[in-house]
Amino acid sequence: MLQYQSQAVAKPYFIAAIALFAGQVLFGLILGLQYVVGDFLFPAIPFNVARMVHTNLLIVWLLFGFMGAAYYLVPEEAERELHSPVLALIVFWVFLIAGALTVLGYLLVPYSSLARLTQNELFPTMGREFLEQPTITKIGIVVVALAFLYNVGMTVLKGRKTVINVILLIGLAGLAVMFLFAFYNPNNLVLDKYFWWWVVHLWVEGVWELILGSILAFVLIKVTGVDREVIEKWLYVIIGAALITGIVGTGHHYYWIGTPDYWQWLGSAFSALEPIPFFMMTLFAFNMVNRRRRDHPNKAATLWALGTAVMGFLGAGVWGFMHTLAPINYYTHGTQITAAHGHMAFYGAYAMIVLTIISYAMPHLRGQGTAAGERQQVMEMWAFWLMTVAMVFITLFLTAAGVLQVWLQRVSEVPQPFIAVQQQIGLFYWMREVAGVVFLIGLIVYIASYFVRGDEAVTTAQPARV
Amino acid sequence: MxxxxxxxxxxxxxxxxxxxxxxxxxxxxxxxxxxxxxxxHRENITEQVVRGKQLWEENNCIGCHTLLGEGAYFAPELGNVYQRFGNNKEAIKGFIRSRPPEGVPGRRSMPQFNFTDEELEALAEFLKWTSEVNAANWPPNIQG
Known part of the structure; x- marks a missing residue:
């Protein structure tokens, strides 16, 4: 069922991505509980360790998803086999084992022991948010990225160079290049923070949007049958808007970390425009589906594609805009408002795009034909709604907690201490945890959908609409 | 289009x-x-401040706290903790030193890191230096 046999290497990547996603959600539930039952699992798994596992698993499973997506779609776009399927499988195991060892290191020894064990003092890069990995793991990530880029790069070079392939490659190369700033850790905290954002912001509000856009464009071409020329034009406009607003938009992180005050103007102005590309993505997805020239039997993949466009706009666009202007951010900076935005933005823009390409590719990879059977798809769509609605509520409850936190701690006549405020807003943390359990149920349904049996797979596309 | x-x-x-x-x-x-x-004010980055930043990193303090608003939102902001503790390094050191190893039943508690006096001094110096960075008047008040 695959157009090119080497596309099959995407499958282990997707399976690993889903497995790590499950781990991320479990640790999310532990964290959510620690917010209200402060001593839960203390001191065996303190909050900082669970959080590290939660966020690092997120990054790693998204990277697995991006790589799987590239291995799946690059050969199809380039119209040739992957340069080296063997290298792709070696890289898979190296990345998986390195990732597993790192997570075990987080869980089994105190972080300071891990730092000592991996000789962090020789080349200190650890202990910065999201970049907690030991230096040796970071070097491993660079090696994995280089091998991966070489593999897909050669495939594109030797094959057809479509806009989707080229944009995906620019995005992936950008991802690797910006990660190099993880190795720059000056003694001056302000400089450290300034360039730390070159990894974090220029990933998620920069080059990752190229990856997101090209994967979405690929799936939309496949499921709607709309002319490639039209879709590629949209893609250029969307990612153009993303980088034009997002690069200087980095400035919205430079308000309160010791950087010059002009960043308050620049950051506010440019990042206020960052929702535009996400809104265009929503228009794009719905437009293409409305103008579809065939009814693709994979309804679940179409649902994910529309879902990622909407949720990306809400999470990254709307919830980002909410606290991006400097005078507002002055009060909301580093509160549960940030956490609310982070959750919906990552889920909407990046978790869901990976689930979109998995949904589209898996029936091909599993030899089911163009689409999974009816019952499997219905289950997957239940999972979509459970997880997505749960994430909406997680975000709403965190937003409520955040508004109260800002008020009690920073705005009211008598500002209260952090911990006193946390105790008063516990109700919202409990509700967030309940929504988190619903999310987990959705994820279980999602995984279970792959094990539905006795279901007739759909092998042919439905006739074109008139 | x-x-x-x-x-x-x-x-x-x-x-x-x-x-x-x-x-x-x-x-x-x-x-x-x-x-x-x-x-x-990089002229004030002493060896102790450098050592303090290293300890800050090697104990993953950012995994619970925010520092100038960045980090995790589980524990208090530390960019102005020096002022909050009355411009008193001893108060900061005393707080870190006195964390119960087994935590506090039902409540959040900072782990006991068993720092030496020299390490505590370095951490306090790092937090003091950080509190003197010109962060455009942020945080809005002493509570962080």
Missing amino acids: STRFTKNAARNIFYGGSLFFVLVFLGLTFHTTRALPERD
Whole structure:
């Protein structure tokens, strides 16, 4: 069922991505509980360790998803086999084992022991948010990225160079290049923070949007049958808007970390425009589906594609805009408002795009034909709604907690201490945890959908609409 | 999109626009790095401050706390903890030293890190230096 046999290497990547996603959600539930039952699992798994596992698993499973997506779609776009399927499988195991060892290191020894064990003092890069990995793991990530880029790069070079392939490659190369700033850790905290954002912001509000856009464009071409020329034009406009607003938009992180005050103007102005590309993505997805020239039997993949466009706009666009202007951010900076935005933005823009390409590719990879059977798809769509609605509520409850936190701690006549405020807003943390359990149920349904049996797979596309 | 707006035009906007703003951003970064010494008071970064930052990192303090608003939101902001503790390094050191190893039943509690006196001094110096960075009047009040 695959157009090119080497596309099959995407499958282990997707399976690993889903497995790590499950781990991320479990640790999310532990964290959510620690917010209200402060001593839960203390001191065996303190909050900082669970959080590290939660966020690092997120990054790693998204990277697995991006790589799987590239291995799946690059050969199809380039119209040739992957340069080296063997290298792709070696890289898979190296990345998986390195990732597993790192997570075990987080869980089994105190972080300071891990730092000592991996000789962090020789080349200190650890202990910065999201970049907690030991230096040796970071070097491993660079090696994995280089091998991966070489593999897909050669495939594109030797094959057809479509806009989707080229944009995906620019995005992936950008991802690797910006990660190099993880190795720059000056003694001056302000400089450290300034360039730390070159990894974090220029990933998620920069080059990752190229990856997101090209994967979405690929799936939309496949499921709607709309002319490639039209879709590629949209893609250029969307990612153009993303980088034009997002690069200087980095400035919205430079308000309160010791950087010059002009960043308050620049950051506010440019990042206020960052929702535009996400809104265009929503228009794009719905437009293409409305103008579809065939009814693709994979309804679940179409649902994910529309879902990622909407949720990306809400999470990254709307919830980002909410606290991006400097005078507002002055009060909301580093509160549960940030956490609310982070959750919906990552889920909407990046978790869901990976689930979109998995949904589209898996029936091909599993030899089911163009689409999974009816019952499997219905289950997957239940999972979509459970997880997505749960994430909406997680975000709403965190937003409520955040508004109260800002008020009690920073705005009211008598500002209260952090911990006193946390105790008063516990109700919202409990509700967030309940929504988190619903999310987990959705994820279980999602995984279970792959094990539905006795279901007739759909092998042919439905006739074109008139 | 109208047919007059061609794919080539869209492509040029992407490449041209991105390149332009990459250059703008690099220029701004150059200016920022030139302007920073006045705001970060790097002349006060002593060996102890450097050691304190290293301890801050090797114990993953950012995994619970925020520092200048960045980090995790589980424990208090520490960018102004020096002022909150009455401009008193001893108070900071005493707090870290006195954390119960088994935690506090039902409540959040900072782990006991068993720092030496020299390490505590370095951490306190690092937090003091951080509190003196010109962060545009942030946080809004002493509670962080």
